Amino acid sequence: MAKLILLCLKFIILSSAVEAVFEDQVGKFDWRQEYVGKVRFSHFDTHVQSSKKVLLATENNVFAALNTRTGELFWRHVDKTGPEGNIDALLQHGQDVVLVVGNGRLLRSWEINVGGLNWEIVLDSGSFQSACLVGQQDNVKHVAVLKKTVISFHYLSNGHQKWIENLPESETVDYQSVYSDGNGEVYALGIVPHSHIAIVAYSVEDGEIIKQVTMIHTAWLSNIQASCVVISQGMLTCVDPLTVSLYMLDLHTESQMTQIPLQSLGLEVAPGFHPVLVSTQPNPGRQPLSEFFLQLGPDYYQLLQLNNGQIVTLRDFKPVRNNFSTLYEYLFSSLQASSLNLFSAETGRRLLDTTLIFNMDPYGGKPEKLHVQAFLKKDDSVGYRVMVQTEDHTLTFIQQPGRVMWTREEALSDVVTMEMVDLPLTGTQAELEGEFGKKADGLMSMVLKRLSSQLILLQAWIAHLWKLFYDARKPRSQVKNEVTIENLSRDEFNLQKMMVMVTASGKLFGIDSKTGSILWRHYLDNIPSNAAFKLMVQRTTAHFPHPPQCTLLIKDKDTGLATLHVFNPIFGKKSHVSPPALPQPILQSLMLPLMDQDYAKVLLLVDDQYKVSAFPSTKNVLQQLQEMASSIFFYLVDSTQGRLSGYRLRTDLSTELIWEVVIPAEVQKIVSVKGKRPNEHVHSQGRVMGDRSVLYKYLNPNLLAVVTESTDLHQERSFVGILLIDGVTGRIIHEAVQRKARGPVHVVHSENWVVYEYWSTKSRRNEFSVIELYEGMELYNSTVFSSLDRPHAPQVLQQSYIFPSYISTLEATLTEKGITSRHLLIGLPSGGILSLPKMFLDPRRPEIVSEQSREENLIPYAPELLIRTEWFINYNQTVSRVRGIYTAPSGLESTCLVVAYGLDIYQTRVYPSKQFDVLKDDYDYMLISSVLFALFFATMISKRLAEVKLLNRAWR
């Protein structure tokens, strides 16, 4: 017990030494952006006139309410990822929204004002087809859900099931759609493909089948939802592309199906186009409108009306780029790509003063969907706003006559990879830097240069003071320090950087790390849907006047074919450098530390013939490669066959196999292979022990950590393995197996340690394990490390700990010179990002405290690691579904820049060893100056007093 108390005390003492956020630092250098993902359903809340909500259900299984004035989130509910959280349908009635989730597994009702759940019920299994609200006149009380074999009917108020009925002949009939128009009946519409339509009408009251209709002679029909709509008083209208005619059937009277050839209406279908019908039902308790659209071509819509059983053409819309959006008795169309007009549905006439012009972003995608919010103005005319959804998942909310109210880049909800690039120097900074670069200029010119640069600095300082003075006179609201691409420049500690983010949709972003504002965006169309991305910085901003250069490798996972996109990371513009065409599938890419004459690092691409191509491939580069070839090694991983192989480059840019490690794929599979980060620095080569001797670290830059998981997932037999392999020689340095454990395994590999986390199936908890490698008390070769000449195997130390939470992702902090102690950044499912000091994961933590271990500041071993909320670097700014954490060094050794991305993006700075190299922001200038002044006056007074005293004594 006493030991436990001692331990607790130790923890308290230690934790006070660990950094945490102070309350007044909130928002000072951190920011968060919340996203929802690509919108699947959207619905404007119209039940209150003054409502500012738009409800969104997205492909990322998120249901959210946005403020239409600002574009910010009111609330957001993040469901499970994958098909189980998939939102199938969204139905709104009043202040309730009903969602069908997980292929019809769950029915949820949300209260939209508070954002709380009303009820949730589980539906019977079966694949979801369609759902609709059912009401009578304005009184909507029920929701009908149609599945493959059953139709069920639920109360809106509490979700209870009113009735459930099996669909007749559900083995043969494919029921696809459910319809109701408030007459006490619900229709399930189904077809037998290429044979007939089946319509079943149920009574709303008890689910009794009122009537059942089968229509033959509909062999042309294969999909109801694609080619049929219900219009007016229950007229089922279908379009047949073969006979080019409309078929109409009255659901209530079940008379014969009537055929209306489109030619008789004077209409023609564009060749090869499948015509589409669009109708609208403004109120689930009322009939749909009798006006409907027929799309006859990719950019050709026809407005039709059913008038006393006769179809009348009202107006044609041609050319129309985008979808129509219909709402009540008004119709909207976006004509000529950039302007939107309002038409009256009854007459097809264009309403005056309803034009809305929107300018498309040249770097964005094409508009995909329009979501229109209409409202009555004070003078009873109709006003409207529109939310445009483009291919690149951007939402733009536009008000008449074309003012963009807000833009949301929803592509950022799916960031795949990112890099941080230093901002360029300003002209004056570059001038100053230039002074140090050149040599042998003679004394006089050096002095002159020095003076001139000092003058430039003085000038800049005066200009800065003048600006301060000028701004101070203006009211505060007018002073704006907006960051634009023009005034971007590096700050004195290099804390502000450009975040280049690559999203799964193929849109690239350049974000200012200080404010989070998007400085440039670039949409790459024709990105394959299953693309893998790798972003590399080929040239940093340090080589003025050469522009910085980033290269994005886009690889189709199926075919292995890759393309390169070369761009300037500061401005986002595509580079003039034309990347090589890559006709062969690419296996591996590697950045070499070699540079060409323009200071661009060389990128090597290995294709499936094991041939290597270089980019850039100038003569200079090829010559350097030939000289260096014998010392360029790379490895390939084939996880399906469990094969790891190492290759060496030959002078003719072909390769030779050097080593091969085969891990039997039927027993275990390779999950991840992690090397060290190339920009990592290790400051100290060893650790000073309690007895003043030095334990040297095994710092092999070529070491790879290979994680394997067993294919047998039974909890008694599953295991997680970790292999440490030298990437040059293929020598297995260490092998460890964690029995009764399974993935997902998260690994961090840095310096001389590997930290990994797994799930222990035996104890049902997450465990961390740390492996540290040491050379011993003596270094074999202290000047240079060579994998080929290291005869001694390193000492391996390992220790494991319990971690009381699941983790989503794992990363380590990184600083400029590696002097600062390291922390592990752990993304938790709760959205917190925990900064755990690496010193807690130290295999040398002793079980019994000795004098020596105390000398070394080792914490006594405790099996459980603690999660303290003070260690959350993002306090209550949770990051949903955190998928990755990116760390980058800054110009200050104490400071590491951190970006966590998932559904949200969070940027902050961490100080793992506190801010030892700058004055803290709570430094008390008042205190120090008041003490100085007080001291000064005290000496003055005491001097005077002493004089008086001396004088008095002399007189005595």
Place this chain on the structure above:
Amino acid sequence: MHLTALLWVCMQAALVVAWCFTDMETGPGAGVSTQPNGDRFKIEGRAIVPGIKTQDWVSTARILVEGEEYVGFVRTDGSFAVNDVPSGSYVVEVVTPNYRFEPVRVDITSKGKMRARLVNYIKTSEVIRQPYPLQIRASGPHTYFMKRETWGWTDFLMNPMVMMMVLPLLIIVLLPKVVNTNDPEMRKEMEQSMNMLNPNPELPDVSELMTKLFSGSKGSSKAGGSSKGTRPAVKRR
């Protein structure tokens, strides 16, 4: 390795204890693998934040079962249900950015019998029963922030070093005013007591102590400064 060795002993001890208390078909140590077509159950409960209206926090709350394996949401009245959970043993957490809730372990047998117990990652089979349906009460707001070390006059004055300096100073200044020093008897008495107080001449002088203190704490400067002027005068008398 280290950990397992260490834990094995206590685990075995705990298992014996746990077996006696369990009333379940599947023991907590045995664990249950997930069958794809097995029965699915519902974990129910209620989350309470004392003193806060439910509307103010439910929209940010989620129920996480085994990380994000199963997700549930909180109803407007604070109750929750996580549907579609197969039998097994799960850690259920209420996650909100602002309030702290303790996690609970819920065991579901293959027949759908439920029980809740405290989460203990070290003695995983220890059973301390919790009510089921779950009643999870927030234990207060999360403390994310460290308190800044603020500087105030009271801190400064209540500093023991300052107290040690100010009190003797007061005595030195006030005592001659109270006691008549011209009285020879009193003078003799005082000299005696002074000798008693300072029997060892090697002891550091008061002034040395002052300078040490002065360099030690920057805050004590004022007192130190002013005392310099007065001290020699007193001693001379």
